[in-house]
Amino acid sequence: MMHWAHDYKGKPYLPGAMGPDAYNCWGLATAIERDHFGRELPKLRVAVDELPPRALIRLLREHPGRSGWVEVPRPFDGDLVAMGRSSEEAHIGVWADIDGGAVVHALAGAGVCKHSLLHVKLHGFSLIRYYAPASEVGRW
Numbered sequence: 001m002m003h004w005a006h007d008y009k010g011k012p013y014l015p016g017a018m019g020p021d022a023y024n025c026w027g028l029a030t031a032i033e034r035d036h037f038g039r040e041l042p043k044l045r046v047a048v049d050e051l052p053p054r055a056l057i058r059l060l061r062e063h064p065g066r067s068g069w070v071e072v073p074r075p076f077d078g079d080l081v082a083m084g085r086s087s088e089e090a091h092i093g094v095w096a097d098i099d100g101g102a103v104v105h106a107l108a109g110a111g112v113c114k115h116s117l118l119h120v121k122l123h124g125f126s127l128i129r130y131y132a133p134a135s136e137v138g139r140w
Helices: 025-037 053-062 064-068 117-122 134-139
Strands: 069-072 080-084 091-096 102-107 111-115 127-133
Touching (some): 025 091, 069 134, 117 127
Antiparallel strands (some): 080 091, 091 102
16 A cells, blocks of 8 residues: 555645645645544644745744644654744644655645655754644654
């Protein structure tokens, strides 16, 4: 059986897109969580692509739906991967237990990609955090 990550690889990036033909980073994470893990991510009131970086960071940090997810030291298939180029998270992807572990995320100019952690860091994301649903924290 093919891993779920293959369903998305190569789809184009489009600001504000929630799928199924194109995605932005939040739209991709929302689709993967819903379609493959039965989890609903919170809806955002605005398109994340239209916000200035500081406003996006504030929105993600203060969103009430964030309380349903907790930071974990090691990701499992389907966990969220929050990334940033500074000390704040501003990009989201989903962990895939495939090829030794990878982040599936949507990037402007590249579309939906599957990158190793090394490749994610080479893209300039120095901050990488993993989040699991609070209801699943005792799983490991």
